[in-house]
Amino acid sequence: MHTKTALLALLGTLVFSIGLVRADDPVDGEITEDQDIIRTDDDDLTVTSSADAVVSFIFTEPADANTVKEIYGGKVVKYLIGFQNRGEKDFIVKHSETSFRYPMDFNYYLQNFTLGQYNRRVAPKEEVTLDYAFYAHESFAGRPLGLVVNLHYEDS
Template identity: 60%
Template sequence: MKLSTVFLLAALGFCAVYAADVVDGEVTDDAPRNAQEEDDLTVGASPDAALAFHFVQPADANILHEFYTGKPVKFLIGFQNKGEKDFTVKFSETSFRFPTDYNYHLQNFTRAEYNRRVQPKEEVTLDYGFYAHETFAGRPVGLVVNVHYQDADGNVFVNNVFNQTVNILEDDSGFSGETGFLFILFIALSIGGLYIANQFLSKLSRKSGLSKRRVVEQGTSSEVDFEWIPRDAVRNKEKRSPAAGSPKARKAAKKAD
């Protein structure tokens, strides 16, 4: 056997051993994670607990399963202890999932901390609310709501109270807080612009003399109504008072002197 053939066989054997080690390493690394996932999946509901879920806002969400972006979504969770031991409701977690694969998280909302103790035969109501972001508008998403609780012995349970696809719609009301602010800002800018323009035109008109006052002369009418004056008085006045400045008037004045 040639030396080159020996080296080739040795190299192939080394590669096969290395590949087996890599595969074994991957299996060894994934084993704890898969085991942990299996443990999480085995955590279920307690037979001594009964849970209910109901949307309160929007009112028709229980039937249509539709939410609007920018508007609050609120729901109630009912918890009933049917057993003989106390339960403690720890928290609830809400998330958006990919509609075709619920293992893929689109958004995790802040979980609601309750730490509410529920005694045997007791019922409590818990609430939570969130807002759907505008980036989800026009698309369906999976909504998942899980409730975590434990009994007096420390056993942990998880109830899935809602797990369905919902539609996120764009708010078509036409008015929002941002729109209102922009509308008020536009009105304020318009008023300010009109005031500045008025002041500028006033200064310009004063400089060009367009704002001079117009004086309208008013006088008495030359027409006199003599109907109420006795005719004798009018005739005597006409005889004694010839037209001022006429030759007759000057002659009459000299004779009188």
């Protein structure tokens, strides 16, 4: 009988305390509408590709990677990047970044590879071929992944 009374008293206290909980305290880092937001020039910067640059991509190892759309864990992967300048100004191909990404959210990196440094000047109406190789870790075998290759270049 005492336990039943104690249980009812505890439940009554919980019901009473729920009515007293309030969420009016300010949260650290919360922006309220009366604060001014200052825009900088960096907010307007966007990175785009050039209409004068044509980029192509082909796997050289494994040989069947272009047809089966798979690479194998625990093996070396090699590919070529073709860069064609169709414009009137020189381009400088700086480097490439290669990474495995989570297929549901390409902002999530699973494995990042070494930066491929090229620093190659491509004159107007010229084409260059760049190569890169990486080792796909065997722990990724059998898992669907996104392969991302970002090629960084600039016009001169």
